[in-house]
Amino acid sequence: MKMTVKEKYAKYATPNFGVRDFEVVGGKGCVLYGADGKKYLDFGAGIAVNSIGHANPRWVKAVAAQASKMAHCSNLYLTSQQADLLEKIVRSVGMGRAFICNSGTEANEALLKVARLHGMRVTGEEGRKYRVLTAVDCFHGRTLGALAATAQHKVQKGFSPLLDGFSYGNFNDLESFEKLMGDDVAAVLVEPVQGESGVTPATPEFLKGLRKLCDKYNALLLFDEVQCGFGRCGAFLASQLYKVKADGVSMAKGLGGGFPIGAVWLSKTCADLLTPGTHGTTFGGNPLACAAALATLDELDRCSLAANAKKLGAYLGKGLDEIAKKYPDKIKLARGLGLMRAVLFKEPLSNAEVCSKLRANGLVLIPAGSNALRFLPPLNIKKSDIDKALKIFDKTMKGL
Ligand SMILES: Cc1ncc(COP(=O)(O)O)c(C=O)c1O
Numbered sequence: 198m199k200m201t202v203k204e205k206y207a208k209y210a211t212p213n214f215g216v217r218d219f220e221v222v223g224g225k226g227c228v229l230y231g232a233d234g235k236k237y238l239d240f241g242a243g244i245a246v247n248s249i250g251h252a253n254p255r256w257v258k259a260v261a262a263q264a265s266k267m268a269h270c271s272n273l274y275l276t277s278q279q280a281d282l283l284e285k286i287v288r289s290v291g292m293g294r295a296f297i298c299n300s301g302t303e304a305n306e307a308l309l310k311v312a313r314l315h316g317m318r319v320t321g322e323e324g325r326k327y328r329v330l331t332a333v334d335c336f337h338g339r340t341l342g343a344l345a346a347t348a349q350h351k352v353q354k355g356f357s358p359l360l361d362g363f364s365y366g367n368f369n370d371l372e373s374f375e376k377l378m379g380d381d382v383a384a385v386l387v388e389p390v391q392g393e394s395g396v397t398p399a400t401p402e403f404l405k406g407l408r409k410l411c412d413k414y415n416a417l418l419l420f421d422e423v424q425c426g427f428g429r430c431g432a433f434l435a436s437q438l439y440k441v442k443a444d445g446v447s448m449a450k451g452l453g454g455g456f457p458i459g460a461v462w463l464s465k466t467c468a469d470l471l472t473p474g475t476h477g478t479t480f481g482g483n484p485l486a487c488a489a490a491l492a493t494l495d496e497l498d499r500c501s502l503a504a505n506a507k508k509l510g511a512y513l514g515k516g517l518d519e520i521a522k523k524y525p526d527k528i529k530l531a532r533g534l535g536l537m538r539a540v541l542f543k544e545p546l547s548n549a550e551v552c553s554k555l556r557a558n559g560l561v562l563i564p565a566g567s568n569a570l571r572f573l574p575p576l577n578i579k580k581s582d583i584d585k586a587l588k589i590f591d592k593t594m595k596g597l
Contacts, residue, residue, distance in 0.1 A: 302338025
C-alpha cells in the first residue's frame with residue numbers, strides 16, 4: 198500500500214526535527230495551502246524567509262528564466278547575476294565587500310573566520326587574539342563554530358568539546374560585555390534583534406556601547422542579521438535603525454525570498470582579510486540563487502517593503518499589545534520591531550498548545566524561546582490580513 202507523506206518522514210527522515218503533522222502543498226502571497234484542502238494565513242513565512250510571499254509572480258519569472266539559462270557554474274567563473282547581487286548588497290549596507298554563501302550558519306562561520314584573521318593581523322600571530330563574545334540566548338546556527346557562538350545550553354548539549362574561544366555576556370547588559378572584554382577578544386557577535394529566543398530588540402545604548410567597546414579593544418563588531426535583516430524590522434538592516442555600523446554582517450533567510458542563500462558583508466577595513474584561498478564555497482553565489490535574491494530585493498525596493506514593515510509592524514504591535522492586555526492571565530507581554538514580533542505566554546499555557554489551536558483556526562505562527570510565538574508575516578502583508586490574524590488570535594486566546 199502507498200505510504201503517506203507522514204509515514205515516509207517517520208520511516209526515512211532523521212529524527213532531529215521531531216514529529217511533524219502539518220503537510221503543506223503550496224502557497225500564494227500570505228496564504229499557505231494545506232494538504233487537507235484548507236487555506237491558512239501564513240504569519241510564519243517559513244521562519245522569516247518568504248519576505249515577498251509565496252509564489253510572487255516576479256520572483257517566479259526571474260527564477261524560471263534563470264533556471265532555463267544556467268543554474269550553476271561554480272565560483273571559478275564570473276556571472277552577471279553574482280556581480281549584480283554583490284553590488285546591491287554593498288550599496289545597501291555600505292562601503293565594503295560581500296561574499297555569497299548558502300545559509301545563515303555558513304554566513305556566521307565566515308564571520309568567525311574573519312574574526313580570527315583580524316586577531317592574527319593585529320597581533321602578528323595565531324592564537325593570541327581569537328576570543329569572540331556573544332550573548333546569552335542568541336542563535337547563530339548549527340555548524341560547530343556557529344554552535345559554539347550560540348549561547349544556549351539546549352542547542353549545545355551533546356556536542357562537547359565545543360570550539361574554543363567563546364564567552365557569553367547578557368543581551369542588553371553592556372556591563373557584562375565590558376567584564377568579558379580584553380585584548381585577546383577578536384570580535385563581538387550579536388543579533389540586533391534576538392529572534393529564536395523570542396524576539397528581543399537590542400537597546401540603542403547596548404549596540405552603541407558595544408561599538409565603542411570594540412573600538413577601544415580593536416575588536417570587530419559583527420551583527421547577525423540573518424533573521425532581522427532585509428526590511429523585516431523597517432530598514433534594509435535592523436542595525437541601520439540604530440545607526441550603529443558593524444564591521445561585518447551575516448545575512449540569509451529573507452534575502453532569497455525562499456531560495457537558499459546567505460551572504461556576508463564586510464567593511465572596507467576587514468574585507469581584505471579574506472585573501473585568496475582563505476575561504477570558499479561550491480554552491481554559494483550561483484546564478485540561480487543570485488537571480489532569486491535579486492528578484493526579492495527588487496521587489497523590496499519596488500514596493501517599499503521596509504517602509505511597509507515599519508508602518509504595518511507598528512499596527513500589528515499595537516493590536517498584539519491590546520490582546521495581551523485583554524488576557525493578562527494568559528499572556529505575559531508582546532514585543533518586537535517592525536514585522537518581527539512575538540507574544541510570550543504565561544504557564545501553564547504552552548506555545549505548542551497555542552500554536553496548534555491557532556493553526557486549527559487558520560493562522561500559522563512560529564514557536565520561539567521557552568514559551569513564545571513569533572509573528573513574521575511576509576513584508577508585503579496587507580492591513581486587512583493583519584486584521585484577520587489579530588481576530589483569529591483574539592478568538593483563540595478567548596477559547597483557551
Ligand atoms: C539570527 C540567526 N542566525 C543564524 C541562523 C541560522 O541560519 P540557517 O538556519 O540558515 O543556517 C538563524 C536561523 O534561525 C538565525 O535566526
